[in-house]
Amino acid sequence: MRFFEDMCVGDRAEIGRHIFTVEEIKSFAQRFDPQPFHLDEAAAAQSLFGVLCASGWHTACLWMRLAVEYRHREDDERRARGEPVAAVGVSPGFRELRWLSPVYPGLHWNGKATQSLPHKSPFFNNSYSYWKIGQYTQ
Amino acid sequence: MPQRHWEDFSPGSVSEFGPRLVTRDEIVEFAAAFDPQPMHLDEAAACASMLGSLAASGWHSCCLLMRMISDGFLGQSHFLGAPGVDEVCWLRPLRPGESIRVRATVLETRASRSRPQLGFVKFLFELLDSSGAVLMTLTVSPMFRRSDATSVSRDGKPG
Numbered sequence: 381m382r383f384f385e386d387m388c389v390g391d392r393a394e395i396g397r398h399i400f401t402v403e404e405i406k407s408f409a410q411r412f413d414p415q416p417f418h419l420d421e422a423a424a425a426q427s428l429f430g431v432l433c434a435s436g437w438h439t440a441c442l443w444m445r446l447a448v449e450y451r452h453r454e455d456d457e458r459r460a461r462g463e464p465v466a467a468v469g470v471s472p473g474f475r476e477l478r479w480l481s482p483v484y485p486g487l488h489w490n491g492k493a494t495q496s497l498p499h500k501s502p503f504f505n506n507s508y509s510y511w512k513i514g515q516y517t518q
Numbered sequence: 519m520p521q522r523h524w525e526d527f528s529p530g531s532v533s534e535f536g537p538r539l540v541t542r543d544e545i546v547e548f549a550a551a552f553d554p555q556p557m558h559l560d561e562a563a564a565c566a567s568m569l570g571s572l573a574a575s576g577w578h579s580c581c582l583l584m585r586m587i588s589d590g591f592l593g594q595s596h597f598l599g600a601p602g603v604d605e606v607c608w609l610r611p612l613r614p615g616e617s618i619r620v621r622a623t624v625l626e627t628r629a630s631r632s633r634p635q636l637g638f639v640k641f642l643f644e645l646l647d648s649s650g651a652v653l654m655t656l657t658v659s660p661m662f663r664r665s666d667a668t669s670v671s672r673d674g675k676p677g
Contacts, residue, residue, distance in 0.1 A: 412581040414588050415597065428598050428661075436600065437584055441552035441577050448554050468555065470568045471576065471608065473654075478602035 381451055381466040382458075396446035400434050402485045408438040433482035440477060522595040524637035524662040527624050535590030535620045537648070540574065540582065542614035548578040573611030579654045580606060583645050586620045596663035598636055604657040610647070617648045625657075635667030 409418030413435035416423030424432040455465045549558035553575035556563030564572040574582075612618070625640040638659040645654040 412585045414585070414593065415599070417599070435584075436602070437577075437581050441581065444575070444577050445552050445554065452554075468557075468567075470557075473576070473605065473607040474603075475605045476602065477606075479600070 381455060381468050383464075383466045393450065395450035398442050398446065400438075400442075400483055400485050402432065405432065405434045405438065405485055408441075409435050413437055429482045431482070431484055433484050436477075436479040439479070439483050522591065522662070523665040524596075524627065524629075524639065525665050526595075527627055527639045527662070529624050529626050531624045533591070533622050535586045535622070537617045537619050538582065538586060539617050540612060540614065542572065545572065545574045545578065545612075545614055548581070549575050553577055569611050571611075571613065573613055576606070576608040576654070579608070579612050579645055580656065582618065583620055583643055583654070583656060586618075587622065587643065590620065590622070592660075598661040598663060600658055600660040602658075604640075604659065605655070606657075607655045608653075609655065610651060610653045612645075612647075612653050618653070619646045620644065621646060628659075629664070630661070635664055636661045637664055638662075 406419055409415065415435075417427035417429050417433065418424075418435050418438075421432050424430070451468070458465050546559055549555070555575075557567035557569050558564070558573065558575045558578075561572050564570070621644045623642045623644075625642055627637060627639050629637045638661055640657070640659040643656040643658070644652045645656075647653055
C-alpha cells in the first residue's frame with residue numbers, strides 16, 4: 381500500500397482480470413443471492429437479463445479480491461525495493477455502486493480502480509480515507 | 519401465499535428477518551475467497567489492525583444481508599433485480615458468534631417512467647446484532663413487477 385501522500389486524484393490502475401464461470405456464478409448465488417436469474421438458465425431467459433448472469437454482489441466481491449491482490453503485489457514490490465509499506469485501515473462504506481451491464485459467464489472482465497478525492501475520515505482522528513472507483517470492462 | 523408485486527410495498531412499513539448465527543469459520547472462508555486481508559483471516563493480524571479483533575469483511579455482511587432478505591421476502595416477490603446500491607455504511611464490526619437480524623424499512627416507492635411493467639421500492643436495510651445495535655446500513659432501490667404487467671421486457675438491461 382502506498383502512503384496517503386503518494387496518492388493523487390485521478391490515478392488509475394488495471395488491477396486484474398477474472399473470468400466468471402457458470403459453476404461459480406451458480407454456487408455464489410446459491411449461498412448469497414438465490415434468485416432464479418442467477419441460478420437457472422431457463423428462468424434467466426424469462427427475466428430482465430435474458431441470459432444467466434452473475435449476482436451484482438458477486439461482481440462487487442470479485443472486484444474486492446482483485447483490489448486486495450493488486451495491493452499485495454504492490455506491497456511485495458515495495459518491499460523488494462526496500463521501500464516502506466503503509467498499514468491499511470478499514471473502510472466506512474461506499475456510495476453509488478452501479479451495476480451497469482450484466483456479467484455473463486465466460487467473458488473476461490478487467491477490474492479498474494481510479495483514485496478519487498481523499499477526504500478526512502469521519503470515524504478516526506488523524507486518519508484519511510479515499511474513495512476507489514471500481515469498474516469492470518469487458 | 520400470493521407473490522408480492524410493486525403495489526404491495528407501502529412507504530413506512532417495517533419488517534424484520536433472522537436471526538442468523540455467523541461463525542468464525544464462515545468469516546474466514548468468505549475472506550479467503552473475496553477479501554483476503556489479514557484482519558479478516560487471522561486473529562493476531564486483526565488485533566494489530568483498526569478492527570481490534572477478528573471481524574467479517576464488510577462485503578460478507580452485504581452478502582449475508584442479501585441472503586436473509588432473499589429468504590425473508592424477495593423469494594416470495596416478483597423481484598427483478600436492482601440497478602445498483604445507493605449507499606452502504608459499515609458502522610460496527612461483525613464479530614464471530616454474533617446472531618444477526620435485518621430490519622427492512624420501505625422509504626419510498628416509484629413507478630418506472632421508461633418501463634410501465636415495473637416499479638422501484640427504496641429500502642433502508644439495517645443489519646442488527648443481538649443487542650439491537652446497527653452494524654451496517656444499506657440503502658437500495660430494487661425493482662418489482664407491477665400487478666397489471668403482462669410480462670417483463672427482455673432487452674438485457676437491468677435498469
